[in-house]
Amino acid sequence: MATKASRTAARFMMAPAVTLLLGWMLVPLIMTLYFSFADYRPLRNVFEPWIGFDNYERFVSSSAFWDSVTTTLVMVGSILAITVVLGILIALLLDKPIFGQGIVRILVISPFFVMPTVSALAWKNMMMDPVNGVLSHVWRFFGATPHDWLVETPLLSIILIVSWQWLPFATLILLTAIQSLDGEQLEAAEMDGAPALKRFWYIILPHLGRAITIVILIQTIFLLGIFAEIFVTTQGSFGTRTLTYLVFQRVLESQNVGLGSAGGILAVILANIVAIFLMRIVGKNLDA
Amino acid sequence: MARAASNRSRFGWTILAWIIGLILFFPILWTILTSFKTEAEAIAAPPSFLFFDWTLENYGVVQERSNYMRFLWNSVIIAGGSTVLGVLIAVPAAWAMAFQPTKRTKDILLWMLSTKMLPAVGVLYPIYLICIQLGVLDNRAALVFILMLINLPIIVWMLYTYFREIPGEILEASRMDGATLKDEIVHVLTPMAVPGIASTLLLNFILAWNEAFWTLNLTAVNAAPLTAFIASYSSPEGLFFAKLSAASTMAIAPILVLGWFSQKQLVRGLTFGAVK
Amino acid sequence: MGQITLNQVTKSFGETQVIPPLDLTIEDGEFAVFVGPSGCGKSTLLRLIAGLEDVSSGHIEIDGRDVTDVAPAKRGLAMVFQSYALYPHMSVRKNIAFPMKMAGVDQAEQDARIKKAAAALNLTDYLDRRPGQLSGGQRQRVAIGRAIVREPEAFLFDEPLSNLDAALRVGMRMEIGELHKQLATTMIYVTHDQVEAMTMADKIVVLRAGVIEQVGSPLDLYHNPRNLFVAGFIGSPTMNLISGAEAEQHGAATIGIRPEHLTVTQDGPWQGTVGVAEHLGSDTFVHVHGTGLAETITVRQAGDVPVRHGDTVRLTPDLSRMHKFGADGLRL
Numbered sequence: 001m002a003t004k005a006s007r008t009a010a011r012f013m014m015a016p017a018v019t020l021l022l023g024w025m026l027v028p029l030i031m032t033l034y035f036s037f038a039d040y041r042p043l044r045n046v047f048e049p050w051i052g053f054d055n056y057e058r059f060v061s062s063s064a065f066w067d068s069v070t071t072t073l074v075m076v077g078s079i080l081a082i083t084v085v086l087g088i089l090i091a092l093l094l095d096k097p098i099f100g101q102g103i104v105r106i107l108v109i110s111p112f113f114v115m116p117t118v119s120a121l122a123w124k125n126m127m128m129d130p131v132n133g134v135l136s137h138v139w140r141f142f143g144a145t146p147h148d149w150l151v152e153t154p155l156l157s158i159i160l161i162v163s164w165q166w167l168p169f170a171t172l173i174l175l176t177a178i179q180s181l182d183g184e185q186l187e188a189a190e191m192d193g194a195p196a197l198k199r200f201w202y203i204i205l206p207h208l209g210r211a212i213t214i215v216i217l218i219q220t221i222f223l224l225g226i227f228a229e230i231f232v233t234t235q236g237s238f239g240t241r242t243l244t245y246l247v248f249q250r251v252l253e254s255q256n257v258g259l260g261s262a263g264g265i266l267a268v269i270l271a272n273i274v275a276i277f278l279m280r281i282v283g284k285n286l287d288a
Numbered sequence: 289m290a291r292a293a294s295n296r297s298r299f300g301w302t303i304l305a306w307i308i309g310l311i312l313f314f315p316i317l318w319t320i321l322t323s324f325k326t327e328a329e330a331i332a333a334p335p336s337f338l339f340f341d342w343t344l345e346n347y348g349v350v351q352e353r354s355n356y357m358r359f360l361w362n363s364v365i366i367a368g369g370s371t372v373l374g375v376l377i378a379v380p381a382a383w384a385m386a387f388q389p390t391k392r393t394k395d396i397l398l399w400m401l402s403t404k405m406l407p408a409v410g411v412l413y414p415i416y417l418i419c420i421q422l423g424v425l426d427n428r429a430a431l432v433f434i435l436m437l438i439n440l441p442i443i444v445w446m447l448y449t450y451f452r453e454i455p456g457e458i459l460e461a462s463r464m465d466g467a468t469l470k471d472e473i474v475h476v477l478t479p480m481a482v483p484g485i486a487s488t489l490l491l492n493f494i495l496a497w498n499e500a501f502w503t504l505n506l507t508a509v510n511a512a513p514l515t516a517f518i519a520s521y522s523s524p525e526g527l528f529f530a531k532l533s534a535a536s537t538m539a540i541a542p543i544l545v546l547g548w549f550s551q552k553q554l555v556r557g558l559t560f561g562a563v564k
Numbered sequence: 565m566g567q568i569t570l571n572q573v574t575k576s577f578g579e580t581q582v583i584p585p586l587d588l589t590i591e592d593g594e595f596a597v598f599v600g601p602s603g604c605g606k607s608t609l610l611r612l613i614a615g616l617e618d619v620s621s622g623h624i625e626i627d628g629r630d631v632t633d634v635a636p637a638k639r640g641l642a643m644v645f646q647s648y649a650l651y652p653h654m655s656v657r658k659n660i661a662f663p664m665k666m667a668g669v670d671q672a673e674q675d676a677r678i679k680k681a682a683a684a685l686n687l688t689d690y691l692d693r694r695p696g697q698l699s700g701g702q703r704q705r706v707a708i709g710r711a712i713v714r715e716p717e718a719f720l721f722d723e724p725l726s727n728l729d730a731a732l733r734v735g736m737r738m739e740i741g742e743l744h745k746q747l748a749t750t751m752i753y754v755t756h757d758q759v760e761a762m763t764m765a766d767k768i769v770v771l772r773a774g775v776i777e778q779v780g781s782p783l784d785l786y787h788n789p790r791n792l793f794v795a796g797f798i799g800s801p802t803m804n805l806i807s808g809a810e811a812e813q814h815g816a817a818t819i820g821i822r823p824e825h826l827t828v829t830q831d832g833p834w835q836g837t838v839g840v841a842e843h844l845g846s847d848t849f850v851h852v853h854g855t856g857l858a859e860t861i862t863v864r865q866a867g868d869v870p871v872r873h874g875d876t877v878r879l880t881p882d883l884s885r886m887h888k889f890g891a892d893g894l895r896l
Contacts, residue, residue, distance in 0.1 A: 003618040005635060009469050010388035013380035017444055018396065020377065024437040025403045028411035028418070035413060090308060096301040106548050107309035110316055113547030115498040117518040118536045122319045125529060132331045132529065134318060141334075167312065169558065176555045214559050221405050228500035232519050247409040252505065257413050268410040275405040279398050460616050461649035465710070466637035466666035475662075479653040 029268070036261035043255045055262035059250075065263070068246040071239060075159055076223045080216055082163040087170030087215065088208065092200075094171070095178050112168035116228035123161045124150060124233050154238040162229055166222075170215045177211035178204065210281070217278035224271050243267050316540070323347070323533035330529040346534035354517065356538060363513035363539075365428050366503070367496035370435035371443075371489055377436070378443040379485070383473055385444075386451035387459055397448065404441040408501045419506055426508040434506070435496045443492055446557045450484025451477070487553035490546055497543050514539040566627065566717040566750035567592045568613060573622035575608055575774075582608055583774035585622065590718075590752060590767070592627075595744050598754045599761040600771035600797070606754045607722055609771070613752065614720050615639050626717055637666070642711035643720040646727065648703045650695035650710075656682075657691040660709045667714070674713075681709040684743075701732045708743070718750035725760065737763060758798055762786070770794050792893040795820045801849060801864065803887070806857045816888035816896055823849070823864035825885040828871060832880035836861060841871050852877060 036055055039048035059065055094105060111119065127133050128149035136146035149157040181204065189199045225244055230236055236245045247267060250260030310317075322330050324342045329335075350356050385393045415434065416425070424430035454477065462476045478485065500515040507516050518539055521532050547554075568590040575583040582605050590596045598606040611617045613624060615636035623632045631639045642663070650659050657678060664674045682688045685705040695703055704724060711719055721740070725733045741764050744751050755761055761768050762782045770777040770785065770793070778790040782798075789795035795803050799822055807818040828850060836855035841848060850863040850871055863879060871877055888896040 003615065006388055006469075007390070010384035010390075013384040014396070016377050017381035017400075017440060020437060021400055021403050021440060025406060028414035029406070031414035031417070032410055093301065093305050093308065096305070097298050098302040098305045099298070100302070100306070104305045104309040105551070107313040109551055109554075110313055110544060110547070112554070113494060113498070113544050114316060114540050115515050115518070115543070116500040117504075117515045118319075118540050119315070121518060121521060121532060122315050122536060125532060126318050126322060127315055132335075134314075134335070137334055164312070164315070169554075172551060173555050173559060218558060225407055225409070225501065227408075228504060228515065228519065231500075231504060244407065244409045248412065248505075251409070251413045252416065261413060264407070264410040264412065267407045271405055271407045271410075272402075275402055278405070279402060282401065283394065283398055455647055455649065457645045457647050457649040458651060460636075461643065461645055461710075462651070462662070462666075463616065463636045464614060464641065464643045465663035465714070467662075468637075468666075471666060476651060480651070482653075 032261045032264050032268075035257050036265050038258045038261075040257040040261075041255060042257060051258070055258045056266075059259055059262045059266070064241070064246060065243075067239070068241050068243045071155065072224065072242040072244075075155065075162075075226070075240075075242060076220060078159045079163045079166060079223055080219060082159070083166045083170040083219065084212060084215060086163075086167055087174050088205075088212075090167070090171045091174035091178050092204075094175050109168040109172055111164050112166070112172075114165070116165065117232050119165055120161055120229040120232045123157070123164070128157055150233055151238070154234045154240045158226075158229055158233060158240055161233070162223065162226060165229075166219055169219065173211055173215050174208060177208050181207050213281060214278075217274060217281065220274045221271065221278065224267070224274070243270070316544075319533045320537050321533075322530055323537045325530050325533075327528055327530045330533070346530045347538070350531050350535045350538070354520075354535070356517070356535065359512060359514050359517035360538070362428060362507075362511055363497055363515075366431045366435060366511070366513050367493050367499075369428075369432035370439065370496045371492045373432060374436045374440050374443040374492060375447070375485065375489060378440060378447050378488075379473065379478070381444050382447035382451050383477060385448050386454075387456055397445065400441040400444055404438075412505065415502075416506065425506060426511045428511040431503060431506060431511055431513075434502050435499055438499065438502070439492045439495055442495070442557055443488055446488040446491070446553070447481070447484065449556065450481055450488070453484075454480055487550065488557070490550045491553050491557045494543055494547055494550060567625075568718060568750065568752070569625040569628075570609075570613070571623040571625065573609075573612060573624060574620045575605075575612060575617065576620045581620075581774070583612075586774070586776060588769065588776065588779070590750060593748045593750055595741075595751045595753065595764060595766045596769060597761040597765035597767070598752065598769045598771055599756065599758055600777075602756055603773075604771040605774035606756075606771050608774075610643075610720055610722055610752060610754045614641055614643050640717040641720055642714045642716035642718075643722065644704075644707045644711050644724045646723040648695070648707040648724075648727075650703055650706055652695055655692050655694055656687060656698070656706050656709075659695065659706055660691075660713055663710060663714045677713045678709075681712045684712070684746075685709050700728050701736060704728065704736060705739075708740070712743075712747075716749065718752060721751065721753040723755055724753075725755070726757075733760075740764065759800060762798070768798075770797060788895070789820075789887065790895055792818060792820070792889050795887055795889070795895075801862045804858060804861050806861075808857070810857050811888075814886065814888055817891040818889040818893075820887035820889065821881045822885065823862040825882040826861070826863040827880045827882070828863060828865060828869055828877050829880040830878060832878035834861070834879040834881070836877065836879070838871050838873055838875045838877055841869075841873065843868060850877070852879065855879070 037050055037052065039046055039051045039054070090108060094101065094108065098104065125133070127135050130136055130146050130148040135149070139146045185203060186199055189203055194202065226242060227244055227248065230240055230242065230245050234240045236249060243263065244267060247260050247263040250256050250263060321337070323346055324344070325340050326343055326345065329340045385397060419425040419430055458480070459472055459476060462472050467476065498515070503513050503515045504519055507513070518536060521535065570586055570588040572585045572587060573583065574581060574585050598609060600606050608617065612619050615631070615634060619632060623630055625631065626639060651662065654662065660678050660681060661674050664677065678691070682691055685708060687702070687705055687709060690698060690702060695706065698706065707724070725736055728736060737760060753764060765782055767779060768782055768785055769779050772793055778785060778794045785794060785798045789798060792805065796805060801823045803820045803822050805818055805820050811817060811819045834855050834857060836852035839851045839853045839860065841850050845868065848865045848867070848869040850865065850869065852861045852863060853859070855861050861879065890896050
């Protein structure tokens with residue numbers, strides 16, 4: 001729908017964004033791929049450009065890798081479950097006619113805007129500290145022995161912290177989806193004699209299906225990259241080392257770049273599997 | 289949903305909603321409250337909720353000891369710079385994709401999105417190495433550039449969805465009226481898209497402000513923004529509850545306020561228009 | 565000062581050719597209307613002339629100057645869009661001034677032209693409002709004002725009245741007609757409404773599937789439609805088209821008779837039952853079924869005719885006004 005001149009202009013206008021992103025994607029990725037086949041340990045001045053799949057073999061065969069995959073899956077899976085289930089419930093609640101809805105909404109979404117390092121530290125020190133944390137005070141109030149969250153249940157603690165951060169996101173999107181549901185449909189169902197639970201099950205939940213899928217996919221993308229929360233709480237110890245954190249340790253802490261790069265490539269592949277599903281949905285939406 | 293709920297059930301839902309809202313907000317509230325306590329009160333057992341001697345002392349100490357303003361300034365520069373730069377690059381691209389779509393437009397949009405899904409650790413070392421080679425490790429300009437690239441797909445997407453709502457006929461009218469491409473974008477498209485561009489700026493400023501992978505890994509002293517500043521408190525010697533709270537409050541307060549204004553755009557921006 | 569010539573112009577979108585080779589000349593000062601059903605390519609043709617789309621092949625000339633590769637702004641044309649396409653963030657004054665600002669017209673001249681256009685279009689009181697605060701008709705006037713101040717070689721109108729309600733449409737139709745008389749500038753007007761075409765045009769161009777079916781004055785098309793398509797498209801209510809034995813009697817594959825050329829009589833050759841009779845007072849439209857000629861025969865009678873649903877009536881055609889078409893659809 002245009003002229004040659006405007007099409008040419010369009011190409012020029014897109015060029016900077018496309019070139020930059022192409023460079024951003026290709027250059028480092030190719031470098032990582034290259035390093036992943038090399039024995040590259042800069043601190044020891046070792047650089048052997050081609051060692052085949054040794055890094056991959058070593059990375060995959062180490063128990064650290066499988067532990068990190070398990071940790072990642074448990075962490076991402078739990079956070080998704082918590083945020084989606086609670087998100088639906090809170091979204092339903094916020095959709096009710098309540099007094100001060102705007103303020104409650106603000107209270108609920110606020111955690112999303114707290115920078116990850118702050119929220120991790122606030123939870124670690126203000127809430128979960130075994131001596132001074134608010135949760136310890138609560139425990140003591142009920143006569144229980146305070147729980148040392150980050151030492152005794154570090155994985156659970158991180159799951160709680162990150163769920164707290166992402167719950168607003170899930171809630172907000174699900175609330176938007178619920179509000180787009182035609183009220184007359186629910187009234188019709190009510191006239192048809194469907195009780196509240198059935199209305200939820202047969203009308204609201206199917207309507208939310210797409211939004212739930214999107215929440216799951218987008219959160220997965222972000223959650224696979226959780227970093228700061230682990231960095232400032234457990235530093236990856238006590239079974240909280242995710243794949244992302246493991247690669248970070250190999251690359252920057254122990255400077256075994258070859259090994260870490262192999263892990264990085266594996267992380268890319270893992271993320272791409274999720275990404276493909278997300279892109280399908282977004283792509284379909286573009287046509288509509 | 290224009291149904292009159294009975295006042296009683298409305299009351300019940302209201303109480304429940306407020307309880308949940310306050311529980312979720314509590315860690316933030318507690319951090320803010322603690323920032324006004326003395327260190328002794330901050331670790332008092334049982335803790336006092338509101339009835340303590342309010343003090344601003346912690347804020348002064350944090351500023352004095354850590355040069356808080358420099359971190360704040362770095363955050364502003366990095367988040368603001370990357371966002372503005374990103375929008376400047378994205379406006380023409382989004383214009384092209386929204387008003388001159390071709391068969392490949394959809395593929396390009398999806399491809400841009402896919403770059404956003406690239407796990408950062410996958411490219412951590414190369415970026416680190418490039419920064420060292422170019423001598424821009426711990427450099428604000430480098431972080432501006434990198435965070436711009438991180439958020440560029442979201443910026444392009446958001447602008448694209450906003451631009452698509454502007455009728456193409458108006459741009460054609462300007463072309464008939466003798467506007468050059470530059471006039472068309474500067475005098476017609478941009479003023480019409482001001483709300484959309486503002487939302488895009490806002491949301492991406494927040495995202496960049498809170499970004500905590502590259503800012504932690506690529507900065508040390510000079511370019512470190514607030515994310516890194518707060519992270520430095522995680523070490524044991526920094527464990528002063530009230531001061532940590534003051535620092536945290538300062539780091540999140542401005543963005544919390546901006547965030548409250550951007551809740552609607554959040555949905556749109558982060559779901560790539562798939563949920564409106 | 566505004567002769568527009570299309571020379572073997574074609575347009576394809578990808579594989580689909582929407583306009584096969586087409587020749588057309590619009591004379592200077594002429595009011596030409598492109599009319600046809602939706603999707604016939606009339607808007608595309610207008611956009612090709614405007615330069616908003618490239619021709620796939622062929623040439624477009626304005627006053628003998630080849631503008632095929634000239635940017636829209638440089639063709640000396642002004643366009644009024646279906647949605648008016650006003651700039652919502654600018655006041656009426658700035659909207660009208662925009663093309664002059666782009667052309668670098670000096671401020672005094674701009675003011676003078678705006679004042680003149682505003683007076684002509686009854687917009688003087690609204691110059692400082694935003695388009696959003698105006699009614700549909702006023703927006704339409706602003707769009708026209710924005711076109712006038714450029715003093716173009718020709719005006720292009722793309723279904724400008726289709727967003728207005730019926731009453732306003734009639735009024736604007738007259739205003740545009742008067743504007744044309746005043747300015748005596750070439751105008752090309754696209755519409756799907758044949759009434760607009762008939763009432764406004766000096767020259768009507770009937771299009772179907774990108775092909776020009778006929779070019780001529782309104783009455784020329786009315787009296788001498790070149791083919792079945794034009795016959796059926798021009799005139800309201802539409803012409804009755806009858807094929808079969810009755811047509812063969814007149815030596816044609818299809819005969820056409822306009823509703824106003826039929827009379828309800830006692831002893832006419834055609835007989836049928838009244839389905840719906842629309843009594844408008846000034847006219848009566850009688851829809852007759854069961855004639856064995858066509859599903860419905862529409863008759864237009866001046867004044868009030870006392871027929872009702874279910875009546876059996878006889879009809880007499882005015883044979884001198886009958887149109888005859890061959891098996892290929894062309895006029896015999």
